Amino acid sequence: MEAGSRKCLKIFAAVTGIFFIVTIVVLVVLFVTILKPKDPSVFTEPVSLEGFELVGFPVIKLNISIRILVTVKNPNYGGFKYENSTAYISYHGNVVAEAPIKDDTVPARSTHNMTTVLSILADKLVTDSHFLGDMVVGVLNFTSETTLHGKVNLWKIFKMKAASYTDCNISITIGTQSADSVCKSRVKLDK
Incomplete structure (x- = not known):
């Protein structure tokens, strides 16, 4: 050479x-x-009262439906796919309503809204020892919990597990039949 x-x-x-x-x-x-995967932002909009019916005579009858809107904002250059989940509403620690949340994907760099309506099980509510006292005060206080487990997928090469947690305190005023809520959300990326 x-x-x-x-x-x-x-x-x-x-x-x-x-x-x-x-x-x-x-x-x-x-x-x-x-391109580093970032935490998706999860916001819960103020809860709205979908339906409210209270009959006191001859038997106490109560029907309450609550609408919850959860917004997931995905800042990543890859999609966030979450699994089937369930939203729960509790009254003094006892679950009184649950609603399924169907699995879905939040596309890259976009926002996705999920809405679910929860019907509160009146028999669990009326038999709770706090119910009569709360009725006298005129306010029913609930908490809601929603957890979404999923993956951030960047170009089908980089995949990271993620979980979002949303907790809300919900107050329903019986006299005005209105609902107020304060919600906190957090996301955990598993490295």
Whole structure:
């Protein structure tokens, strides 16, 4: 082999090696800065009272339906796919309503709304020892919990497990038949 072709081969190998190293550095910098998976933001809108019926005579009859709107904002360059889940409403620690949340995908860099209506089981509510006292005061206090487990998927290459947790305190005023809520959401990415 000639000295000139060896020199060309060495230059080609050096340029290829430098190009490969620069490409790896650029990809790592992109992933760490721009493409790094971020926590999806989960917001629960104020709860609305869908239906309220109270009959006191001859037997206490109570029907309450509550609408919950959960908004998931996905800031990632990949989709967030969550699994089937259930929303729960509790009254003094006892579950009085539950509603299924169907699995779905929040596309990359978009917002997705989920709405569910929960009908409160009146028999569990009326038999609770706190019920009569709360009726006298005129306010029924509930808590709701929703957990979504899923994955952030970036170009079908990078996948990270994630879970979002939403907790709400809900107060229903009997006289005005209105609902007020305060909600907290958090997301946990499993690295």
